Each structure stands twice: as C-alpha cells, then as structure tokens.
Amino acid sequence: MNIILLGAPGSGKGTQAKALMDAEGLTHVSSGDLFRANIRGKTPLGVAATDYMSRGALVPDDLTIAMIRERLAAPDVTTGVLFDGFPRTVAQAEALDRMLGEIGQSVAGAVLIDVAEDALVERLSGRRICRECQTPFHVLFKPFEACPEARCDGEHLYQRDDDKPETVRARLEVYRAQTEPVIDYYAAQGKLQRVAGEGPMTEITQRMCAAIAELSGA
Numbered sequence: 001m002n003i004i005l006l007g008a009p010g011s012g013k014g015t016q017a018k019a020l021m022d023a024e025g026l027t028h029v030s031s032g033d034l035f036r037a038n039i040r041g042k043t044p045l046g047v048a049a050t051d052y053m054s055r056g057a058l059v060p061d062d063l064t065i066a067m068i069r070e071r072l073a074a075p076d077v078t079t080g081v082l083f084d085g086f087p088r089t090v091a092q093a094e095a096l097d098r099m100l101g102e103i104g105q106s107v108a109g110a111v112l113i114d115v116a117e118d119a120l121v122e123r124l125s126g127r128r129i130c131r132e133c134q135t136p137f138h139v140l141f142k143p144f145e146a147c148p149e150a151r152c153d154g155e156h157l158y159q160r161d162d163d164k165p166e167t168v169r170a171r172l173e174v175y176r177a178q179t180e181p182v183i184d185y186y187a188a189q190g191k192l193q194r195v196a197g198e199g200p201m202t203e204i205t206q207r208m209c210a211a212i213a214e215l216s217g218a
C-alpha cells in the first residue's frame with residue numbers, strides 16, 4: 001500500500017509520518033530528509049539541491065524523480081511507502097504512477113493535512129529537528145523530552161536554515177503555485193482524503209489512520 005502525505009510546509013507531514021509508519025507498517029520516504037542527507041554528505045545531488053532549498057524553491061523534477069526512483073529500489077520498500085514531501089508537482093505525481101506501475105504497484109491515495117496559514121508560520125518558526133533521526137520537535141508545542149529511539153539527550157537538535165521567516169514565505173508561495181495542483185490530481189481520481197490538521201498530534205494521527213483505512217478500502 002502506497003500512501004502520499006500532502007500538506008503545506010509545517011502542516012505536520014513529518015510528525016505524522018513518524019507516528020504512522022509503525023501503526024501502518026509502511027516505510028517513511030521523505031524527499032526533504034533525503035535531500036538534507038545528500039547535503040550533509042556533500043554529494044553532487046546535495047550540492048545541486050542546496051541553492052534551491054535555501055531559497056525555498058523546488059529542486060528540479062528530474063533530480064527529484066531520479067532520487068526517489070533510487071530510493072524505491074531499496075529492499076525495505078516492499079510492503080509499501082508513506083511518501084512525505086513527494087510528489088510536489090503534477091509531473092512528479094505522473095512520474096510516481098509510472099515508477100510504481102513498473103514494479104506492479106500503485107498509489108492507494110493521498111491524505112491532505114489541512115492547517116491554517118497563521119498556524120503554519122508559528123509551527124515552522126519554533127521547530128527544532130534531530131539531526132540523527134529527523135524527528136521534528138517544537139519549542140512550545142512539542143519540547144524535547146526523550147529521544148524516540150533512546151539514542152541521545154537532545155544534543156543533536158537544530159533549526160533548519162529554510163525555517164527563517166522570509167524563506168517560509170517563499171515556501172508557502174511555492175506550495176500554492178506548484179503543489180496545490182497535486183491535490184486536484186488525486187481528487188480527480190477519487191483518491192483524496194482531507195484531515196483537519198490542528199489540535200493534539202495524537203488526535204490527528206487517529207484521523208489519519210481512519211483516512212488511510214478509507215483509501216485502502218478497509
């Protein structure tokens with residue numbers, strides 16, 4: 001079963017993916033995390049992606065699709081994937097359909113996490129991320145208490161460069177112009193579920209599980 005998490009920057013895709021991957025038995029594939037790992041590793045892809053990401057722009061489709069194609073060839077993706085941050089353009093959505101078709105799979109559907117814009121800015125400005133396991137925390141809404149993997153004491157938390165207010169604004173504009181059409185792409189196929197993304201994180205997870213059950217026909 002392959003599920004797409006859709007939503008604006010800061011809507012909670014990463015937060016919910018961490019909660020859902022065990023519950024749903026799916027592999028979490030985050031395009032943003034993959035790009036950031038390439039940047040840390042100073043790979044050619046990381047070098048190419050840095051300029052786009054620091055401006056809040058999208059990395060070109062050809063580079064992004066090639067990265068996801070390579071990720072899908074890894075042995076841990078056999079039971080299904082929770083896609084977080086991909087696809088972000090209609091061209092990427094079409095490419096994903098083709099890539100999954102080649103391995104006899106398909107997209108079960110997309111879950112859109114709906115959050116008002118004021119809340120998005122507040123979430124991103126206070127976000128801190130663990131450099132080791134990529135778990136998102138928040139200075140007010142989810143302060144670090146314990147490492148979910150019992151590996152550290154919070155010493156790896158950092159603030160993403162693109163969470164600065166001016167870059168957040170650019171990312172929100174890019175989302176409206178280039179990623180909102182992806183919502184229509186899945187809605188037109190009857191493969192879209194919308195979930196209210198404000199309120200306690202655990203309640204949102206329950207709504208997401210119900211949405212995924214709808215998409216999988218359970």
Ligand code: AP5
Nearest residue numbers: 009010011012013014015031032059085123127136138141
């Ligand atoms: P990416 O890393 O995907 O960033 P994004 O889409 O902007 O999303 P975020 O990670 O900012 O937000 P999120 O929805 O995961 O929210 P989170 O759970 O952290 O992409 C970064 C860049 O990479 C892009 O700008 C682009 O350049 C490039 N890129 C990536 N994919 C690409 C693609 N497919 N094509 C081209 N380029 C691509 O939560 C946010 C905060 O809110 C956290 O602090 C969290 O603790 C808090 N929070 C979560 N839920 C709640 C709640 N219910 N109440 C209160 N606080 C909450």
Ligand code: MG
Nearest residue numbers: 013014015032
């Ligand atoms: Mg994220």
